[in-house]
Amino acid sequence: MEYKTEIKVRYNETDKMGVVYHGNYFAWFDIGRTGFLGSIGLPYWELEDEGIFLPVIEANCKYKKPAKYGDEVIIIAKLTKLKGVRIQFDYELYRKSDNTLLAEGYTCHAVVDKNLKPMNFKRKYNEIWNLLKEHVGK
Template identity: 55%
Template sequence: MISETVIRTRYAETDQMGIIYHANYFVWFEIGRTEFFRLFKMDYKELEDENILLPVIDVGCKYIQSAKYDDEIIIKTKLTKLRGVKLIFSYEIIRKKDNVLLAEGYTKHAFVTKELKPINFKKKMPHVWEALNQSIEGGN
């Protein structure tokens, strides 16, 4: 399953050259991830209410072409791995008007409690685990 979220780049996101500042792509990954969870009628607030956090433990981005001010972009997000206490999302950032791939990246997360202790998410929320697992092509 792939979540697609469309946003318009803002002037405040640009650098002195009129190009979107590189760190904003990581913010866009978060937007994509948040919308991905909404597909399962789940949001970060609900997870936090259940004493579950998903800190980023690794992140990467490959920049291919520059996004610029006022571009409409599509954030494509998919869950690519779900195993143990870890999950990995992959992202594609695409300029909507010409369907050009601007960047691709990933984030790796761990299921932890508010005390930052690993948590068995499969046991704590089996219905959500199963739905997430099924969102990966063929499951894990």
């Protein structure tokens, strides 16, 4: 399963050349990830209310082509790994006008409690675990 959403590049996301600053791609990954979770009935705020937190422990982005001011960007997010106390999402970003791949990457998250201690997610929140497991792509 994948989640798709679109954004339009804003002026404040770019440099003087009109090219998107590299750090903004990670903010777009966040938009995709939170959208994905919400689309399967697990909005971030509900996870946090349950005591489940997902801090990023690893992130990567490969920049293929620059996104520019005014571009419409399609964000595709997929849940690709769910194992133990780790969960991983993969992302692809495309320019809508010509379907050019702009960037691809991933974020890996630990599953922790409010004290940032890893938890046995599968045992403690089996229903949520099973819902996520149903949506893990390959």
